[in-house]
Amino acid sequence: MVRSIQRLLNWTGTRRKRIYIGFVYSFFHTLFTALPVIIAAYSLKLILEDMNGKESLATSSIVYIAISMVIAVAGRFMFGYLRASTQESVGYEVTAEQRIHIGGLLKRVSLGFFYRKKAGDITSAVTTDLSFIEMHGMKMIDVIVNGYISVFTLVLCLAFYHYAVALAAIAGIACSALFLKLLRSKSEENAPIHQQAKDRMISATIEYIRGMPEVKAYHQQGFTKESIHKAYEMGKEINIKIEKNYMPYNSLHLLSLHAASTGIVAVSAWLAMNEIIPLSTMIMMVIFSFVIFSQVEAMNNASHVLKVIDATLDKLEEMNETEVLDKHSKEIHLEKFDIQFTNVSFGYERRQVIRDVSFTVPEHTTTAIVGPSGSGKTTLCKLIARFYDVDQGQIEIGGVNIREVTSESLLKNMSIVFQKVYLFHDTILNNIRFGKPDATLEEVVEVSQKARCHEFIMALPDGYDTMVGEGGSTLSGGEKQRLSIARAMLKDAPIIILDEATASIDPENEHEIQAAISALVAGKTILIIAHRLATIQNADQIIVLDNGGIAQRGTHEDLIKEVGIYKNFLQIRKRAEGWSL
């Protein structure tokens, strides 16, 4: 438990000092909690003496008692408030920082991270896991550490009146500590299982929602419903099993606490009956025993929450320790934008996808990449943007190895238009502004006009302020593509990486998209995964990829003279686009 509390304290970083100050407030809070009981016991003693004719209850005593009571209650309130205001907001502050930190980290890790880790794992880390610590972390520090402080203070108070009652209290606490230890070892076993079940439920839910169009299209509701039901059912069973696991230890620890309470009542009654302590002190001791054991009970309950927090911290630590791609890179301002691949090889996990590729894209020229599906075209583009690091060889931009450049200073120079466009659940205006967050409305309208999307935007109910569904679900494929071109145009980066749409788009839409692309690429260094004949033929250089390696390279005029993949590919494209040979 000490290690878990230590971890939580470390997690609070520079705010730890506030937690320590909170402990001091907590000590005084307990003292002021005990004080009214002591005053009440003292008052009772005076009343009893007065009833026995001693005339102990003078008006001045009543006034002092009343004032002391008011001070005790006010002190309790003040220290309670000071403790809460010093400690409790720490969790929210640290969690907010952690979320921003993880968000920043996710931008800098290799894309492979997102394939290795399920979306549910990442989502739960930044949402539910951090929320769990946010909600319970500081509370647990309060309940456990401040609980110990309270219990220690109250036992001291008991010892002050009679050692035998203090010993009975200590025996009760020791017994409950033993059951607590057993409860904690159970929690230790269960925490990772609980975490996995939670991640599985989140992953299944995300998959269910994301895959909804496919589910509907293929009438496979049963298939996905089954997997989501399985995850929920498993979650339910695991939670019930965990609860059943805890039950015997929980009951034993409650029993030990109640037995100890009874023990204190018995010892203090025996002391009172033998006139070793007055009746009023006995009543005070009985009240203290309830306060002590309610604290111990809360501490025991907190201990298995602490184990879940431990597992959550493990997960967050693992995420924080993820190797970022640009750990040893520097902010470099690139001056030139020719792209040079030298003997580049790369593979996902153990499967090699790019094999010893060397070529140059001279500045201000267009290089088209063509090749069969799965030949590695997209991978090549992802390597330039450093979504992954190459395994062998190097990629240079303007003579600088991209490994030396931080992701942020590298990507500042690139606009990437993916074939599958993702739009955020935000307004059209903000989706375009994603390319340049400080762009004015005039600038956005100007690029939208060039990217041929202004007209369709104006036809929407709220124009540029129209909300886009998550992922762009409320727009057509062609509209999304043009919006992403406007976004790239607004960024105005010197390097453009473009994955030309393969989806069949109606001729009018295609014409619009081509006009938008022409406006985007003017005067830039362009690498384009090309599918259309016009794009391929107009490129300054064509790279033909096959099975991860360069099969052919040259201009269209050079390559049509050669027998090879390009000629075959061209014939297929011509047939597809209705060209005659």
Ligand SMILES: Nc1ncnc2c1ncn2[C@@H]1O[C@H](COP(=O)(O)OP(=O)(O)OP(=O)(O)O)[C@@H](O)[C@H]1O
């Ligand atoms: N994240 C990934 N993890 C593992 N393998 C991958 C991953 N992405 C792509 N691949 C594999 O790498 C190979 C090259 O994929 P890539 O997407 O680069 O091909 P492509 O030429 O762009 O294909 P297409 O024209 O169909 O888009 C394929 O065999 C693909 O299955």
